[in-house]
Every structure is written in structure tokens, then in C-alpha cells.
Amino acid sequence: MMKLHFKPHGDGEPIEVAIQKTDTKDHDCYQITLADRQAHAEIESTGPGAGWLRVQGRVLPFRILKKDGMLSVWLAGKTHKLELIDRTARRSTGSTAAAKQSHLQAPMPGTVLKINATPGAAFEAHAPLVVMESMKMEMTLSAPHNGRVKDVRCKPGQLVEMGAVLVTFAEDGHGGAA
Amino acid sequence: MMKLHFKPHGDGEPIEVAIQKTDTKDHDCYQITLADRQAHAEIESTGPGAGWLRVQGRVLPFRILKKDGMLSVWLAGKTHKLELIDRTARRSTGSTAAAKQSHLQAPMPGTVLKINATPGAAFEAHAPLVVMESMKMEMTLSAPHNGRVKDVRCKPGQLVEMGAVLVTFAEDGHGGAA
Amino acid sequence: MFKRVLIANRGEIAVRIAQTLQQMGIKTVAVYSDADRRALHVQVADEAYPLPGNTSAETYLRYDKIIALAEEHGVDAIHPGYGFLSENEDFATACADARITFIGPSPDVIRDMGDKIIAKEKFVAAGVPVVPGWSGDVTIGIDALKKEAAKIGYPVLIKAAAGGGGKGMRVVPKESDLASSIEAAQREANAAFGDGCVFMEKYITRPRHVEFQIFGDSHGNVVHLFERECSIQRRHQKIIEESPSPALSPELRTKMGEAAVRAAKAIGYTNAGTVEFMVDADGHFYFLEVNTRLQVEHPVTEMITHHDLVRAQLIVAAGGKLPFTQDDLRQQGHALECRIYAEDASRGFLPSIGTLEHYVPPAGPNIRVDSGVSEGSQVTVFYDPMLSKLIVWGRNRDEAIARMDWALARYVVMGVTSNIEFLRTVLNHAEFRAGRLHTQFLDEHKITAPIAAIPDEALIAAALAGRNGVASSRSAATHDRGEASVGPWQSANAWRAF
Amino acid sequence: MFKRVLIANRGEIAVRIAQTLQQMGIKTVAVYSDADRRALHVQVADEAYPLPGNTSAETYLRYDKIIALAEEHGVDAIHPGYGFLSENEDFATACADARITFIGPSPDVIRDMGDKIIAKEKFVAAGVPVVPGWSGDVTIGIDALKKEAAKIGYPVLIKAAAGGGGKGMRVVPKESDLASSIEAAQREANAAFGDGCVFMEKYITRPRHVEFQIFGDSHGNVVHLFERECSIQRRHQKIIEESPSPALSPELRTKMGEAAVRAAKAIGYTNAGTVEFMVDADGHFYFLEVNTRLQVEHPVTEMITHHDLVRAQLIVAAGGKLPFTQDDLRQQGHALECRIYAEDASRGFLPSIGTLEHYVPPAGPNIRVDSGVSEGSQVTVFYDPMLSKLIVWGRNRDEAIARMDWALARYVVMGVTSNIEFLRTVLNHAEFRAGRLHTQFLDEHKITAPIAAIPDEALIAAALAGRNGVASSRSAATHDRGEASVGPWQSANAWRAF
Numbered sequence A, B: 001m002m003k004l005h006f007k008p009h010g011d012g013e014p015i016e017v018a019i020q021k022t023d024t025k026d027h028d029c030y031q032i033t034l035a036d037r038q039a040h041a042e043i044e045s046t047g048p049g050a051g052w053l054r055v056q057g058r059v060l061p062f063r064i065l066k067k068d069g070m071l072s073v074w075l076a077g078k079t080h081k082l083e084l085i086d087r088t089a090r091r092s093t094g095s096t097a098a099a100k101q102s103h104l105q106a107p108m109p110g111t112v113l114k115i116n117a118t119p120g121a122a123f124e125a126h127a128p129l130v131v132m133e134s135m136k137m138e139m140t141l142s143a144p145h146n147g148r149v150k151d152v153r154c155k156p157g158q159l160v161e162m163g164a165v166l167v168t169f170a171e172d173g174h175g176g177a178a
Numbered sequence C, D: 001m002f003k004r005v006l007i008a009n010r011g012e013i014a015v016r017i018a019q020t021l022q023q024m025g026i027k028t029v030a031v032y033s034d035a036d037r038r039a040l041h042v043q044v045a046d047e048a049y050p051l052p053g054n055t056s057a058e059t060y061l062r063y064d065k066i067i068a069l070a071e072e073h074g075v076d077a078i079h080p081g082y083g084f085l086s087e088n089e090d091f092a093t094a095c096a097d098a099r100i101t102f103i104g105p106s107p108d109v110i111r112d113m114g115d116k117i118i119a120k121e122k123f124v125a126a127g128v129p130v131v132p133g134w135s136g137d138v139t140i141g142i143d144a145l146k147k148e149a150a151k152i153g154y155p156v157l158i159k160a161a162a163g164g165g166g167k168g169m170r171v172v173p174k175e176s177d178l179a180s181s182i183e184a185a186q187r188e189a190n191a192a193f194g195d196g197c198v199f200m201e202k203y204i205t206r207p208r209h210v211e212f213q214i215f216g217d218s219h220g221n222v223v224h225l226f227e228r229e230c231s232i233q234r235r236h237q238k239i240i241e242e243s244p245s246p247a248l249s250p251e252l253r254t255k256m257g258e259a260a261v262r263a264a265k266a267i268g269y270t271n272a273g274t275v276e277f278m279v280d281a282d283g284h285f286y287f288l289e290v291n292t293r294l295q296v297e298h299p300v301t302e303m304i305t306h307h308d309l310v311r312a313q314l315i316v317a318a319g320g321k322l323p324f325t326q327d328d329l330r331q332q333g334h335a336l337e338c339r340i341y342a343e344d345a346s347r348g349f350l351p352s353i354g355t356l357e358h359y360v361p362p363a364g365p366n367i368r369v370d371s372g373v374s375e376g377s378q379v380t381v382f383y384d385p386m387l388s389k390l391i392v393w394g395r396n397r398d399e400a401i402a403r404m405d406w407a408l409a410r411y412v413v414m415g416v417t418s419n420i421e422f423l424r425t426v427l428n429h430a431e432f433r434a435g436r437l438h439t440q441f442l443d444e445h446k447i448t449a450p451i452a453a454i455p456d457e458a459l460i461a462a463a464l465a466g467r468n469g470v471a472s473s474r475s476a477a478t479h480d481r482g483e484a485s486v487g488p489w490q491s492a493n494a495w496r497a498f
Helices: C011-023 C063-072 C089-097 C107-114 C116-125 C142-152 C175-193 C250-266 C298-305 C309-317 C397-409 C420-427 C456-468 C474-479 C493-497 D011-023 D063-072 D089-097 D107-114 D116-125 D142-152 D175-193 D250-266 D298-305 D309-317 D397-409 D420-427 D456-468 D474-479 D493-497
Strands: A002-008 A015-021 A028-034 A037-047 A050-055 A058-067 A070-075 A078-085 A103-105 A110-115 A128-134 A137-142 A147-152 A165-169 B002-008 B015-021 B028-034 B037-047 B050-055 B058-067 B070-075 B078-085 B103-105 B110-115 B128-134 B137-142 B147-152 B165-169 C004-007 C027-032 C047-050 C077-079 C156-160 C170-172 C198-202 C208-216 C222-234 C237-243 C271-279 C285-291 C334-341 C358-360 C367-371 C386-394 C412-414 D004-007 D027-032 D047-050 D077-079 D156-160 D170-172 D198-202 D208-216 D222-234 D237-243 D271-279 D285-291 D334-341 D358-360 D367-371 D386-394 D412-414
Touching: A002 D456, A015 D456, A028 D456, A037 D456, A050 D456, A058 C047, A058 D358, A058 D412, A058 D456, A070 D412, A070 D456, A078 D456, A110 A165, A128 A165, B002 C456, B015 C456, B028 C456, B037 C456, B050 C456, B058 C358, B058 C412, B058 C456, B058 D047, B070 C412, B070 C456, B078 C456, B110 B165, B128 B165, C004 C011, C004 C063, C011 C027, C011 C309, C011 C367, C011 C386, C011 D397, C027 C063, C063 C077, C063 C089, C077 C309, C089 C107, C107 C116, C107 C285, C116 C250, C116 C285, C142 C175, C142 C198, C156 C175, C170 C175, C175 C198, C208 C250, C208 C285, C208 C309, C222 C250, C222 C298, C237 C298, C237 C420, C250 C271, C250 C285, C271 C309, C298 C309, C298 C334, C298 C367, C298 C386, C334 C397, C334 C420, C386 C397, C397 C420, C397 D011, D004 D011, D004 D063, D011 D027, D011 D309, D011 D367, D011 D386, D027 D063, D063 D077, D063 D089, D077 D309, D089 D107, D107 D116, D107 D285, D116 D250, D116 D285, D142 D175, D142 D198, D156 D175, D170 D175, D175 D198, D208 D250, D208 D285, D208 D309, D222 D250, D222 D298, D237 D298, D237 D420, D250 D271, D250 D285, D271 D309, D298 D309, D298 D334, D298 D367, D298 D386, D334 D397, D334 D420, D386 D397, D397 D420
Parallel strands: C004 C027, C004 C077, C027 C047, D004 D027, D004 D077, D027 D047
Antiparallel strands: A002 A015, A002 A078, A015 A028, A028 A037, A037 A050, A050 A058, A058 A070, A070 A078, A103 A165, A110 A128, A128 A137, A147 A165, B002 B015, B002 B078, B015 B028, B028 B037, B037 B050, B050 B058, B058 B070, B070 B078, B103 B165, B110 B128, B128 B137, B147 B165, C156 C170, C156 C198, C208 C222, C208 C271, C222 C237, C237 C334, C271 C285, C334 C386, C358 C412, C367 C386, D156 D170, D156 D198, D208 D222, D208 D271, D222 D237, D237 D334, D271 D285, D334 D386, D358 D412, D367 D386
16 A cells, blocks of 8 residues: 555645555556545556556556656646645655745746836836737736835846746835835 | 777678767767768757757758667658667677578467478578568568578467477588488 | 447558548457457557457457357447458348447348359349350250350350459460369368358450449438449459549449449348449449448548548448438549568569568658558568558549659568568559559559569668667567567677677 | 758647648758757757857847858758747848848838838728728827827727737726826837837727738738638637637638638739738727737648648749639638647746746647747747647538547646646636637636646655656656766655555
8 A cells, every 4th residue: 555645736635545455467456445435446557757557447647757857647638736745754844835925926937027116115016017029929027915125136128037026025014204 | 089880780891980079068979080081060859869950051850769779760761770789898799690501480470270391391582481470470581591400499370489490401511301 | 320330340541540540430350360469450449358269250250250259248249341251141130139339231132242153143133234145054064065155255264153352263265274174263262251151254455443432321322432443463362452443434334333233222232232343344343242341442532532431331330310411422533552461573473471570660740541450560470471552642543643653653662572672662663643444453463572683782781780789670679578688780790790 | 851950849730831842842841949959840840050058139039140151061051940030120131131032022012011001001091991000100109198098988908019929018997097107118118128218009899810821922812811810818828729710701801701801902912821810799890010020820720721831931932833722712611729838827836947847748630739849948038938829620610629628638648838728728617618719818717727626646646656656757867977876766765655
């Protein structure tokens, strides 16, 4: 018996999948327990990261990819993202991001076109703070909530990487002049 | 400078290919010497066993496979088979088969249908010795030269592997009654 | 319409049938042998059930097991594909007994057309010309048979009464070969069809093989969907098919099509079928046989008519009317099909088995590949070595040939040996380009696998790929479980030693 | 006919053009940026030459370098594809100066049609209805502009005079937004086309986008190849196209086609072009603009007419007559195209970059994939994130939609996020199925990426694949050179710990 714990990417409760091999022959057959549900499943590999499942006669080709610590599973035309939770690990999963944002990040690589933020200035939720261009499309990065600018870390014309911090926000009750 | 020696599968003289890297940047560019011919070539990998060559502007996608000690190179719609000759190796290549055949082998897996050979019997070149069925097709295995049967190692109805010895031939001047 | 259809077949035809079924909103149920556990036809189905064993006799021919699975899993209808049970009267009858629709003609028609002697009689009765021949009990003895053969005139052709596909066929050039040829044909027919019954007919020199696609429904409608010329054959196995035939004038096409429909109507033909003819150098045509199933080369017809024949089979089998009338049908442009086999043309076309380490079919506008395999698939000894069919369409024959040649040159098959280079040799032969085809084309023009000199670029690729670690084997990467996979280049000592 | 043609483009269109050239026996010459060194369009060409750099401005827009390469390598003609230099009058002129044929209309026509204001005037002169609007010098000041906008009536649309593809466009619902919208549109137009000139017109609510494919030769022949409806757009970028349009009666089709041809004749149009119209709910149509190039969605027209538009472009560019007359042309069946983008519908359609770790396009009869990538390709930040176009044909619209949905459900893209699931949501929307399309369709029906609950089977697959070592990343296997590659599953400690 082997137990694995997955967390759906984004929100969602961890899910336990218990698997038990039921067959010692060539085929890989398993008894699966998933919450209160049980199923008999077979798996077969058809290539690197590719295979099919057979559950109750239904054949389900899948593809699987592990990237940036995340598992993506393509199944019947949909891609599902999962995190594998290591219940035995010492280190934290690192996926517990701060609930409130402390900065504005570049959602993808691109060029900064325009900045509507100066250190100390207050802003309202949805206010356009930075205009970027990426893949030949212009996009406006808006404030996630009301707040105040702490620091501006980019300038117009600058090429920025994905995830680059463009603007930092003052912590609640702190920051520059009104 | 690195030198490799290839032998075309089947007949053909070994060919020396000398390669010298000419570029230390990202791209893999080489100076190639092949008999009296020189060429500048670039190579790029596009996947496992796949890539393209660029020789004098011409782009040549290729696929390559090493199987049973043989290299197969697919290039521009044709597959070429090569042996890599190890000039430093101690062991022999193992590809020097006896010039005269001492036996009849199954060219592929299948079922023996009929045997026209009895130990000691003489046969002429092209005489049908064994009839096999494989992939639902009947095929006749004929004698490679004049000779005499030494031993019959299969029987009708038998399922045989590829390469199985079906009939052995007596050595020259020896063998059973005329 | 049906809700769940079982496909009693494997390989490319099972994959192709599943596509139409699924696009019609019908659930597909596959069956598979042990050897086919990882086969493509299993992966594309909605459900799949095992048929234990490997040989056809243990698996895809076991109609008792197939019908039991169909009953167990609520299947409405069974599509037999081609080969296997597709022309088996007993299977069609057993389906009817189990109240499962057999997608094909009635058991009676299958039986009659399956017996080439009866089929010939029926077509003679419908006024269709046939090849002169003799049929009867071969146990009358070799002397009597020699007399009959002499009456027909040599060369004479021995054929199996049951089945097709070149099995149980022998050409007899002269009297002294008659006895051994009859014996061999009987043996092969017995092995292939469980029926050693054979007959003789006049062997027509350099005939073209031209067949007409026919289609009937249960409301008495029968149409033809024009011809396919399938003259390029090796050991009576078609390898290149096309439509229109370069040999048919519009008048001859009309005449042959009408003959095919007339005979089909006379026997109450329903569903898809093919009437095969020989056409001699003077444009005379002779009935050969009827195939009471979807033909391997049906995509050629689909590409020139823009109708899906599997869809039409389902409509007709469900009691519907044919989705086209004779007047609706047009022959547009030119379609060509090449059958891609795992076989080694340089070794007498021996089937080649193994893993498809590289498999990249060509793609592009007006190119269709009906493939039964994908990269990593196993080609086994148990079944027919056809990997796929490559079908192209062009506005005319020259354009179709150019497209086919382009596509074949880009079709990567490695791990097993394929007939792709052989097909390109045929396609680029001046007589093929001129459309002067006949069934002895390959023998007469002594077309063999080309022996290509190794170009410098192949040596450079081999040398640089080894140097750079580009080369690797798929099976090494895929099938090693549990331990880190090492590419074959790394383990090639000689390679790294320099 | 030309002997050697350079394709001054990349991605799927470069691959698609190469196919036609090669099948016509013409050598293809590719160019490539540093980022595209491993791109598919390089691999399918006969020859390829580098354009150093990564951005479009450094590479595919550098026509001086492209013409120098063409001259150096004996090129007869250049095909510009779409985008990049395809509608650049200076490039067309420079080609003519270098005595290399530019495959497209004359520089004069490109210039006139490239300026939307001039284009509109020319079409008005030819009696084609246009949308009411205003054009002039925007530096007249915001108050004067507000007056003009009020005359037209809100909502008003701001558009860039140069270029297309949704860049430099803004809808202005009310006067208070006018100034900021004009500023944004000018900035975008300047960045995209180096020309900040914009104009205003009446914004038609819920219009359909219906365009006509036109084709002219140098002998004065101009025809249309029917319409394409491209109403399903996101930020003015087409994502689903089809033909016939569900909205056009035969009479309206004839009327619009005649208007397109009449205008094209009036301006001496040669080669392939597209006349775009808006059609309102009452069936009134208004001229939008002319695209003087092969359109992204041209395969839709190829599938319903069975003509190869690239081939026709080459014939016409070489001075030949159009290979079809208006009477030859028939609109057969129904074709649909979906554009497959590397973008994340759940994150505001942000382009997604990375390696295509798994890439398996669907295949089957009447399915065409024009792909610019293959498994292992890199999607970079430098170019448009369109991966491919999936085009299907059916006998009617329902059949085409069913086939498209089937194909999308089988299209594997992993490593970057694609819009495939979003496309399926659109395709399965009741209003889409009913053919009630307009350019605000996606916004009005609030179509967003579906959030799918994770099915048990996905969890089982993840668990068992890890257990069995099935999962592995392509990049780990491919791009590690020199050292033994270890699959990611083996290195996932948590995985093996249980």
C-alpha cells in the first residue's frame, strides 16, 4: 500500500490516493482508494511521459509532465495541475505565498512602456500602475488593492524578466507622504 | 580533431570522417574532412535521436538510431545503414560471418510447414528445403548452394524463432551416404 | 442511430472507424489481443476489452468471445473492418442471433459472394462478362485437370474459392507445373481460410485491376462511387491504388459502373462492397470477385467523392437510406494511396518486426495518413505488417503523384524496415508516371529496392550526432523502468574513445 | 515558373508555403533569427540562412538583409507570408529594384490599401458601402475631436490608419474616455507600425465580421472565392473562422462578392487579397479594409473550394492567368478554423512561453493542422504566440463543429498553456452552435476558461505514473548533453519515499 497526497493547483483541499498493486503479472493493475471511492485501474506506458489508464473498461490516454515542482496531467482533452505534497519532508512546500501582496510583478517577460506610480503615492484597487508590452500586445498592470507605493524598480523602455518586481507597496500604516 | 571510421552495411570500404570543432559559441559548427573532400557543417538537436545538419546553406533534417550495433541514419527520405569501426578495440567486430553457409536459418519467426530434407541427402542450389509460414504468407527456403544435409533440426508445425537453425549442411567432402 | 459500436478489428482500420463513430457521437468499444495491449487502436477507443492470446485464431477471429463481450457491454452493432471476421457468414449470422447489428451485407450475400464460383454464376446471370475458367471437384485427378486447363489455355490461374488477398493463388505457365501449383494453392487456402477448395481460370496477361465501390441500402437503392485502379500489386497484394483509373474513358466508366450496380441489385446487395474487374489492353472488362466489406483502399474513394464511407455504412446498417444518390456523386480531382508496410524490399519483402523507434508520418493539406501505429509501437509477427496508408489528393494525377512523392520523402520510419523507398521507386518510374499500369508491372519492370550510395551528409550526421550525443534510442529512454536511462551513445565505448 | 523562392517569414505560414513550393518543384529558401535556429520552418526548407538577432526589428523586418540574402543565393521571388513585411510597400519596391518578384500586389496597391483612409475613399468611389466616420489630423485638439465623435455618435471606434490585427484599436463608449483612448491607440499604433496616425468611425453594435477572398491576375481577371466569417474575436484578434457564413443568404453572398470584385477591379488588384466587411443584424454590409496578402485563415477557403491559394499566388506572380474563373468556383461543404495560441485563458490570455514538452496535433480525414511547431519547440517572447491552426471540413456546419470538437479534445499541448479548452467552450456554446455570431460574442456571453474539477482519473494517472516511472520530461531527456539523463520522477524524493 502506498499513499500519495495531491493538492489541486490554486485552491482546494489535499486529496489522498492510496494504491495497491493487485497483480504480479506483466500488466500493472492496481486497487485504488480515493476518499470513499474505490476503483480497479490498469496503467500502461506508451512513451516518455505518456500512457493510458484503464478504469472499468474505459481507456484514458494521458500525458504527464513535471515542471517547476508542479504535475500537469492531460486527460481527455483537459489539463489538470496538481501539487504533490510530501508529508514526510522537513522543508515547507514553499507554496504558501503571502495573502496580501507586497509588490507588483511582471506577469511575463516584456518591455515597460509607462509607469503611473511614484514612491509614496497612494493608489486605489484596479488603478493602472504599469503599462507593459509583451508579445506585441500592450497590457496594463493594475493595483491588486488600495495602498501606497514604496518603491519603483523599473523604468520605461526597460526589458524585464517574468516575475521581476516592478513596484513595491508600503506595508499597512507605513509608507511615504499622502 | 577526432576521427571516426564507418563501414557501409553489407559491402563497401571503411570511410574515415575527421571532424574539428570550429566554433566555441552556442552553435555546433565543424570542419569536416571526408577522403579528399572538405565541408563546413553545423548540427542542431531537435529531440532524442533527431536533429538537422546545415551544410553549405542546405538544411538536412536527420534521424539516427543505434540498434544491434548498427547505426541507421534517415536523411532526405532514405535510410542508410552504417557500422562504426572501433580501431582501438581489442575484441573482433563479430561481423565476419563464414563465407560458406553451414546451415539454413529461419529468416523470421514463423511456423514450419514442410521439410524437403533428410539427413545425408544431397541437394542442388536453389532446391526448396523448407516451407515456412509467417505473417500469414507461405515462403520457401531454398538451398544456398549444392551440398548435402547433415541434420534436420525442426519438424512440421513447429513454431521457430528468427535465426533458428532449421537444417545443417555437411562440410565439404564429408557427410552421409549419396 | 447506434449508441455503442464494437470494432472487431485492429490496426489502422480500427483507428479510422473509431474516428467516424466518435464524430457521430457513438461510443466505440475496442477489443485487443495481448500483443496489442499498447496498440493505437486501444488508445483511441472509448472502452477496450481484452481477448487473451496473441494469434488471430485465439483473438480477433474468436467471434464467440467478441459477441459475448458485445452482449456484456451493451453494444448495439459491430463493425468488422476488413480481414478477420469481415466476410465471415457465420459471424454475421451469430450477430443477428444475438440481436446485434452486423455492419455489412446480409449473411446470405456474404456466403454467396464469398464463394467465388457462386459469385461468378450470379454475375454471369446479371449479364456481367467473366473470365473463361473451370470450377469443380479437383479430385477428378490431374489428367482430367490438365485437360480442363488446356481447354482454357495456358497461362492458367489457380485461385482459392474462399477468401482473397493473394492467398491460395498460383499462376501456372505450363502443364508440368499444374500439379504442384494446385497442391500449394490448396495448402495455402486451407491455412488461411480453413477451406482448400480452388478453381482455375484463364490468366489474362498484363491486365489492369479496376474495381468499383458499390453501396446499397435496405430500401432497394444501389449506387456506385466510381472506380479505383489497383494494378500495382506484389504477389497479388495491392500496394498503390488510385482514382480515377488512367485507363477508363468516361464511356467505359459508365458501362462498368452500370454493370456493377446491375449485378449488386440482382443479388439484393446492402452496405459497402467492391466489385473487382480485370481490364485488358483492349478495354474489355471481366468480373473477378466481390468483396463484401469496406476495402483497405476506400480512402481513395472518400477523397474524390467527399463522402465518408464508414458513416454511410452506419446509416445504412441502422436502416436508413443512402446519404447520396447516383446523381449526387461526382469524381473530383485525383486520389492516390500507398500502403506502408514493415517489410524489407532488399530481402525479398520479408516482414520486418520490432519497435518503431522513430515514426513521423507526413502532414499537410490534401495529405491523409490512416495509421495503425505511433512512435514506440511494436510491430509483431502475429498480424499483417501494414503500418499505415498514405493517401493524397491533387487536382490531377501529376499533382497527386508529386504530392505523394513529397510526402513519402518526409515519412520517417525507423526501428523496422519499411517499403517507403521502394514505393518512391515505383512512383517515379516513367511507365507509372505515364499511367501504363498492369498487375505484372513490378515484375515486368524488375522494380526492386534501390541501393543508394551513402551520401557524405549521412556520414557527417552519424559522426556529429555521436559527438554531440544527439542520437538516442527511444526504447532505452522509455522502457527502462526504475533505473536512470543512459543513452546508447554514452555506452558506445568506441564512440567516445577517440 | 520560379526556380528558387525565399520565404520571408517564420512559423506555420512559412512551413505551409514551403509545402506548396516543394510540391511544385521549387526550391525553398528560409531565413531565421537566433531564437528560431531550431524552429520547424528552418527544418522543412531546402536551404536556410541566418538573420542575426532575436526581435522582429532585428530579423524578419530587416528587408535590406533579406534582399541581400536573396541576391546572394540566386532567389527568383520572395513570398512574404502574412504579418512582417507582407504589407510593406517599401519592401515590395525594393524587391522590384533588385529584380526579384514580390509575391503579392503591386507597391501602389499595397500603399493605397495600407492606408485605411485612402482605401475607404477608393471603395466609396467603387460604390461599396462604408461605415460613417471621420479622418483627419488628430492634433486639431480634443474639443474638435469630441465634436466629430458626437456627429458620428457613440460608441465610436478609434483605429490605426496603418496595419491591423487589433493593434492600435480602441472602442470609446462615452466622451470622457475619448482623450485617453486616442492616446493609447496612437501609442500602440506607433509601437506596432511606426505610424501613430489614427481615425474614428461609427462603432456598429454586434456586427458580424465577414470577409471575401479576392484574387486578381495581371491579365485583368479578378474573382472572389466566397466569404469567411471571422466574428469570433478576442481583442480584435480572430480566433475562429468559418465558411460559409451562417448569416449570408445566397443573394447577399452574390451582392457582397460582386462589390468586392468591383472594387478590386477598380484599383487594378493582382494576387491574393481580402476585402473585410461588417454585416449588421439587418444584413447591411459595410466595407472595413483590404488586406493585401495571404490571410491567416486562408485554409478555410482552400477547404471549401479545393484550390491551393499559395499555388495560385505563384502562378499569378509569375505572370500567369488565374487557374480558376468565377464560374469554376464552388463553395462545397463547410470549413472551420481554430487558432491555437500559447496563452493562458485563466490569466487574462497572457502569452505562455516555454518548451513544448508534449505536442501531439490531432489527425484524421478532413482534419488539417497548419503547425509552426513540433514537440520540443521553444515558444519565445519574441514573436506571435500562435502555435498552429486547426482546420476541419464537414459536409455541413454541424458535422464540421463535431469534428473540430473531436480534434480539439485530442490535441495535446503541454509545457506551455494553450487556449484549446477555451476554444472548446466557445464551440460548445449554444449560441455558437446556432450560428448567432458577432464580434462581441466572447464578451457578451462572458466566455472564459472553464475551471474543471479534477477527475479521479487524473489523480489515479498522476499516482500510478509516478509509481511506475512513466512520467518524464522531454527536455530532461533531450537537452542534457554529456551526462546520463535522469527522469524527473526518479529525482522526486517525495514520490519514491512512500
